[in-house]
Amino acid sequence: MRRQFDRIAPVWDTMRTEDTLAPYQAALGRISGPIQHALDVGTGTGAGARAIRERFPTADVVGVDVAPAMIAEARKLVPEATFVEGDASELPFDDESFDLAAHSNMIPFLNETARVLRRGGWTVFAFSSGPETPIWVEPDRLRKELERRGFTDFAEISAGRGVAVVARRPAPN
Numbered sequence: 001m002r003r004q005f006d007r008i009a010p011v012w013d014t015m016r017t018e019d020t021l022a023p024y025q026a027a028l029g030r031i032s033g034p035i036q037h038a039l040d041v042g043t044g045t046g047a048g049a050r051a052i053r054e055r056f057p058t059a060d061v062v063g064v065d066v067a068p069a070m071i072a073e074a075r076k077l078v079p080e081a082t083f084v085e086g087d088a089s090e091l092p093f094d095d096e097s098f099d100l101a102a103h104s105n106m107i108p109f110l111n112e113t114a115r116v117l118r119r120g121g122w123t124v125f126a127f128s129s130g131p132e133t134p135i136w137v138e139p140d141r142l143r144k145e146l147e148r149r150g151f152t153d154f155a156e157i158s159a160g161r162g163v164a165v166v167a168r169r170p171a172p173n
């Protein structure tokens with residue numbers, strides 16, 4: 001998969017349509033701060049990282065991707081974020097280091113998402129074309145899997161041609 005995404009990195013942005021990020025942006029709009037440290041998982045060329053900065057202008061935003069060519073494009077296109085090469089199944093970040101871990105058209109690795117989120121932190125899973133998205137997980141299934149890991153505050157949001165799920169790690173008592 002890494003090689004496949006490396007090959008298409010230079011043309012990835014030409015494959016996007018105007019509403020590709022609509023569900024992701026709508027989901028970010030549902031989140032209440034403070035969001036200071038945010039992660040875009042499977043960032044590709046960094047469009048999601050840029051959307052987080054637009055929504056939370058003072059946040060430090062990191063994008064992580066397994067494909068080096070995607071990271072190279074993201075660094076050129078989105079200088080306002082930091083980009084790191086890494087595998088979402090073994091994220092190169094400390095436990096509880098982010099207030100937000102967001103995913104656009106990305107395979108969920110829920111144990112890692114839960115690990116890197118602080119208590120009270122938020123997660124987003126957006127799929128640009130709903131069930132037609134090449135990487136697609138039914139919102140009900142995502143919700144059940146997140147519930148098993150203690151997440152709460154679910155919302156399912158439709159926007160553009162897509163859908164997004166928002167959830168939260170419970171805050172400490």
Ligand SMILES: C[S@@+](CC[C@H](N)C(=O)[O-])C[C@H]1O[C@@H](n2cnc3c(N)ncnc32)[C@H](O)[C@@H]1O
Pocket residue numbers: 001002005006041042043044045046047048064065066067070086087088089103104105106107135
């Ligand atoms: C369908 S693209 C989505 C890119 C971007 N989020 C967007 O919506 O335009 C999926 C991205 O996830 C990356 N990816 C796939 N598996 C990964 C993994 N295990 N860890 C990190 N990134 C991964 C790919 O390299 C690719 O850039």
